[in-house]
Amino acid sequence: MTVFLPLVEEAANGLLDALTRIGPVVFSSSRDPQLPLPSEFFVLVDQASPFVLDDAISWLDIGALKLIVPLSWAKELIQVISPDRLLLLLDVANISAVSDTVRNGVSGVLLKTPAVDLDLIASISKFFTGSAIHVLSTASITSSLIRGLLGIGATPVLPTSQLTLSATTESQINIADAFLAPIVSDRKDGLFPTVVSSETGHSLGLVYSSVESIRESIITGKGVYQSRKHGLWRKGETSGATQDVVSIRLDCDSDSLEFRVVQHGAGFCHLNRHSCFGESSGLPALENTLRSRFESAPEGSYTKRLFNDPELLGSKIMEEADELCRAETKSDVAFEAADLFYFALTKCIAAGVGITDIEASLDKKARRVTRRAGNAKPQWSSKPSAPEPQPVAPAVEEDGAIRLRMFDLADVSPSERTALLRRPVLKSDEMINRVRPIVDQVRTGGDAALLALTAKFDKAELTCTVVLPPFAADSMVVDPEVGAAIRTAYANIKKFHEAQADTAVLRVETMPGVVCSRFARPIARVGLYVPGGTAILPSTALMLGIPAQVAGCHEIVLATPPRPDGSISPEVMYVAHLVGASAVLKAGGAQAVAALAYGTQTVPKVDKIFGPGNQWVTAAKMLVQNDTDALVSIDMPAGPSEVLVIADHTANPAFVAADLLSQAEHGVDSQVVLVAVSLDSTKLAEIEKEVDVQAHALSRVDIVRQSIGKSIIVKCGSISEALAFSNDYAPEHLILHLEKASDVVALVQNAGSVFVGPYSPESCGDYASGTNHTLPTNGYARQFSGVNTLSFQKHITSQEVTAEGLQTLGPVVATLADCEGLQAHANAVRIRLRN
Known part of the structure; x- marks a missing residue:
């Protein structure tokens, strides 16, 4: 403590x-x-x-x-x-x-x-x-x-x-x-039980301390305790077995202590033993023995020879390390490891290094954030090693290079292949529990809670969170070049999404006199979440607003975090006007999702919530969709952004690297995969070099360094093998750098969006080609589509049965109703047949 x-x-x-x-x-x-x-x-x-x-x-x-x-x-x-x-x-x-x-x-x-x-x-x-x-x-x-x-x-x-x-x-x-100050005693004499340990944490004995003895130990650095019979006990004052105090710690209840000490002399115990619990064993015992032998080993003894012959000692360390590498059974590994520890610790003692020094070095290395690749040096490696995953941020290799890890599907086991497909575990239950109080606060407190939370989380003091059209002209002033780009993107996205709209009525006569129909209707009220605040994300507003507009949704509520001065970025307001938003909610995070789901005095309640966001937004969306009081659905589950690139011998290394990095810069948890089809080492090296060079030129290089460090290259032998891996992975973005790439699209079964050929960067889909960039991640492309016009529509079915049609269909229905024991269902048919 x-x-x-x-x-x-x-x-x-x-x-x-x-x-x-x-x-x-x-x-x-x-x-x-x-x-x-x-x-x-x-x-x-x-x-x-x-x-x-x-x-x-x-x-x-x-x-x-x-x-x-x-x-x-x-x-x-x-x-x-x-x-x-x-x-x-x-x-x-x-x-x-x-x-x-x-x-x-x-x-x-x-x-x-x-x-x-x-x-x-x-x-x-x-x-x-x-x-x-x-x-x-x-x-x-x-x-x-x-x-x-x-x-x-x-x-x-x-x-x-x-x-x-x-x-x-x-x-x-x-x-x-x-x-x-916090220490307390539950003993009548007011003393505190004290465990005395060696530097390495091995128990030496149990004693008692008083306020006075602790004070003296802290100030002098010597082991001082309280004898229950003789008062202050300055350890070693008469025996010479003194102690230097390394640390004094309180336990979690503040009623006992641990002293870690360097014990001098015969030992801690009055029986002249190292510990009151018996002689030490294992590594501490070996260390004591070697120290003793270093000081007084007889000439001609093996240990003395090791101390006097560094070349022999070095050879034995390498010999035992080799034996350990070759050991296979549990007993053999333990046996060879014990030999290696003996010779390694002998070298340490000869150099004045003890177990405590080794542990301190381990602790210090564990605190480092700069990591080497960890590959074996050439003389110890039979083949070149792929860069290893970097476990601590930022992942820096010894030469500063930014590289992906590499695997060959021909060499991996089924379980290893499964591991390559796995994304990081998302702790959705934990996040839902964290957002629940925020959602509940808005659900019960309405506008007052929303204003308070907007001040707390968005750092904006507002009197009202909702802006209604017509929007003020000065809130939509954008750079002319940006405005032109937004209008071009708007036209392309709208054209593609208009083509998706389901406007025709489906009519099928299933039997004479029985006509079944299906027709589409817009979801009346939709909420569009656009991440923002200091960021400017008109592209997301376009991707969500246009299909809502095309589908004919009656209310389009766009929610985005305000800037500290309470305003919304003019680019987002410009898009809100273009897509016909019926309201703009100046709020972000879980509180905005809650306001959309339940409504407040000023925020319209919606029927479906769309849009990406951080883990707080995602958790809030998952929470409200399962609340029957909210009666709201969401577009899809969300996770970190991801891309899978398939490349063959025709691929341009610079293009491939750029596509990988365009996703890697999203965040440290971005998922980036390159599937290399029959690429030789030269081509792979060119791609890796381009990744490193381009990454170091990016302003977000420290983010890229981590996401690329956790990313992978998967080598395979054929297009079919590559597509099989991709379909199992089900990426958000799939990019095909392949000869005759358009022919390969037929093999794609699972993907959010596909980018075909060398001149189709994922960036085009993010902004302005026409497809939607709100896509399923985390493998959900197996079950979900990306956002599209149909996402904003629902389908209603109808049936019209004539009297003649009921004469044929009615007996079938009545028989099935009788079979299920539903008499009223059967009666609804028979009463008509009797007429």
Whole structure:
């Protein structure tokens, strides 16, 4: 348990050793990284510092547990650094400036506040549900205030100017008093059970501590405990078996402690053993033995020979590593691994390296965000290795290259092929639970709730969220070139979607006198969600608005997040006018979906909701479609954007790379697949080179680096094999860089949209060719179509039966009704037949 985080200032050198014994410390990013660093530390970035990605990565690479960054840095880092490595630095008055994206992209927040208001901090913690809350205040900190903060789940951050090794005063608190603030004892004597462990966490014994003994241990760095009979017990004072304290930690209940120590002398136990629980075993025992042999092994012994002959020791390490690689059974692997550990640890001891040093190095490597590819060096590899997946963002190879992983369908097992088809697991249930309170708030609170949530999440203070036509001319002023492009796209998309409309009545006489019909009617009220805010997405407004307009929907409500000044981007308003929107809702996220689903005092309720969005929007759509009170449907499930490109020997490497990158830049979770049909290594290398070169020229290269690092090249031997894999994958976008590509379209069974030939980039479908860019992802192309005009229509059937027709059909119906025991159904026919 971390009781407090010390913020280390310039004059803190005397305190630093003591502070590092009781938990991590916080350094300013202005500190020279070449200075000695403890094993656990955070880095606080100054709010005025300009954003430099390399600076952030370098601190994490040298071992920082977390970066505490201002909002401007957080917006840049959340796409490239894992949330568990980021804390948001925020003035308490600026909570409203935090977007959902930022809040979900960090693991906690450091609040700067002039005074500590526990009620306010408890309220803020609800906004950051599931995140760690840290509080930095200029107010004097007392033990009771530390307990109060810990009681509401917040951790105080104390500048070292407020800490002292001396007695607590009004302006400074003794570091031991701060650490002991929450500790409690359930014993009558007030002592605290204390587990004493070695540096590697192996138990040495159980003792008791008092406030006084803990204070002395923290300050002196020596093992000091409380004897129940003799008072303070300074370990080793008489025996010489002293201890250097590495760390002191409280347990989760704050009623017991763990001391990790470096034990000197004969051992911890009064029986001159390493541990009160018996002699050590395994790696700690081996380490102790080797240290002893290093100091006093007799001449002629094998271990002494190893220490004295580095060449022999190196040869034995390589020999045992080879034996381990060849081992197959469980027992053989364990046997050979034990031999390798022995010789490897012998080399470590000879170099003054212990298990603790190895573990520290492992911990430090685990904190790095810059990764090498991990391929074997040429002398250890029988064949070139494909780049490995990069597990931590940003995925950087040793040479900086951005590459896909490569697989050959001829070499993969059925289970491995299935794994190649699998998308990341979407935690839909978890997200639905998170959006439910927002949806419920709008459902019950109407406009008042919507305005409050728009202020909270969209950062716009509004008096009304709905804009009705006619729209103000000054809200639709766009650059003339952009306006011309929008009108061209509008014409193409409308032409294609008008051709899809079902206007004819289907009539079939199933038997004489019995005519069945089917006719289309528009869905009366539709809601179109257009992601936005600071982004400008007129293309999505076109893709959703035009088919609604063509289908003849009576009400078209376009919802999009407002900008901070409360306005909507003029490009989106321009499209809203073109498609005949009946209302524009200035709201985003789950709250906009809820308003469309249930309606408010000013927002019209709709019957079907369309449009892409982030995970909050998607979860809200899934939630409302299953609520019978809402009586609303949605277009389709949504997931990360994806593309599958099939290329053969005719493909232009630059075109292929550009198509892959056009999807990779959407986000770090974008899914990108290249299926290579009989491509030789030279052609594949050309494509990989183009991917790397083009990616490094993109402004969103850090996003691309991650999505491409998780993407794959699948090699296969024929067009039919490639299409079989593609149909199993069911991509959102399928691009065919193939000889006679148009002939291959007949083999496509599952895809959202197909782009045929070298001059049909996916970008054309995204914007202006005429097809719709709202497409099924995550493999749902097996069951769903992309948005089209029929998505905005429903079909009604009718039947007209003449008296003559009923004479023939009626007895059949009555017989079936009798069979099912439905007497009234049969009677409805027979009463007519009797007439």
